[in-house]
Amino acid sequence: MSDLVKPAVLFSKEEIQERILDIGRRITADYDGSDVAMVGILKGTIVFMADLIRAIEQPLTCDFLNVELAKDQRIEIAFSPETNFRAREVLLLQDVIDTGVTMNFILGHIQEDWQPRSLKVAAIIDREDQRKIDCAVDYACFKIVEDGFVVGYGLDSEEQYRGLPYLGMLDRKKTD
Ligand code: IMP
Ligand code: MG
Numbered sequence: 656m657s658d659l660v661k662p663a664v665l666f667s668k669e670e671i672q673e674r675i676l677d678i679g680r681r682i683t684a685d686y687d688g689s690d691v692a693m694v695g696i697l698k699g700t701i702v703f704m705a706d707l708i709r710a711i712e713q714p715l716t717c718d719f720l721n722v723e724l725a726k727d728q729r730i731e732i733a734f735s736p737e738t739n740f741r742a743r744e745v746l747l748l749q750d751v752i753d754t755g756v757t758m759n760f761i762l763g764h765i766q767e768d769w770q771p772r773s774l775k776v777a778a779i780i781d782r783e784d785q786r787k788i789d790c791a792v793d794y795a796c797f798k799i800v801e802d803g804f805v806v807g808y809g810l811d812s813e814e815q816y817r818g819l820p821y822l823g824m825l826d827r828k829k830t831d
Contacts, residue, residue: 659815662806662823666797671808671822672706674796678777679710681794682746691715692743692771696722696761697734698817699750702809703779703796707748720747722761730760740769750810751780755790762790779822780805803827 666674682691691711695704697719708715721734745765752758758776765774781795799805804827806812807819816823 660825662816662819662825664821665799665801665805665824666822668820671796675703675706675710678794678796679707679712682707682777683712686713686744688713689744692718692738692740692745693748694718694720694736694740694745694765695748696720696750699810700748700779702817703750703777704748707777720761722757730757732761732764735768740765740771742770742772744773745769745771745775747774747776749776749778751782751805752776752778752790752792753782753785754787756788758790759788779808779810797822 691713693704693708693715695701695717704717708717718736718738719734720732720736722730723733725731747761747765749758762774765771775793776791777794778792779796781792781798782800783798784800801824803824804812805822806816806825807821807823809817810822811817812825
């Protein structure tokens with residue numbers, strides 16, 4: 656038997672599906688038929704991407720990007736696709752946007768390196784009130800102010816909980 660704590664339900668499977676359909680409709684309308692280059696940041700966006708691409712009714716491609724924290728705590732690109740995104744409409748998927756530091760770094764890198772025509776952000780969880788640096792989220796499934804660590808629906812705590820079908824909340828660890 657696993658001794659993992661069962662997270663409290665923050666948003667149910669049904670609530671998530673409702674938001675995915677809504678965002679999918681908005682993306683379909685906003686891009687109006689132009690080819691979307693969706694790029695998911697690993698690994699927290701795998702479930703989000705799987706659902707969202709089925710809620711968008713227009714051409715799109717899927718790629719993945721990964722970042723890591725270097726020893727000096729600086730964020731670095733750990734994995735970047737070989738795909739040419741120049742002059743394309745890039746839609747970046749992120750699991751949680753909290754202080755905005757991670758996303759801000761990624762956006763800067765993409766603008767400079769890939770030179771897309773447009774660059775937008777979709778996130779599962781947006782903690783707008785925690786920003787330390789400006790970071791606009793174009794499509795947020797859920798904006799939350801609750802304290803705690805969100806897991807499930809692809810999101811992990813030390814690599815656990817990604818397979819939970821709902822978004823759950825754990826008490827934030829005292830060391831965080
Ligand atoms: P930021 O740089 O402070 O915006 O942090 C964003 C990154 O921290 C996300 O990509 C997540 O991987 C991680 N993160 C922050 N809060 C949570 C959470 O509540 N659950 C899971 N991951 C989180
Ligand atoms: Mg994580």
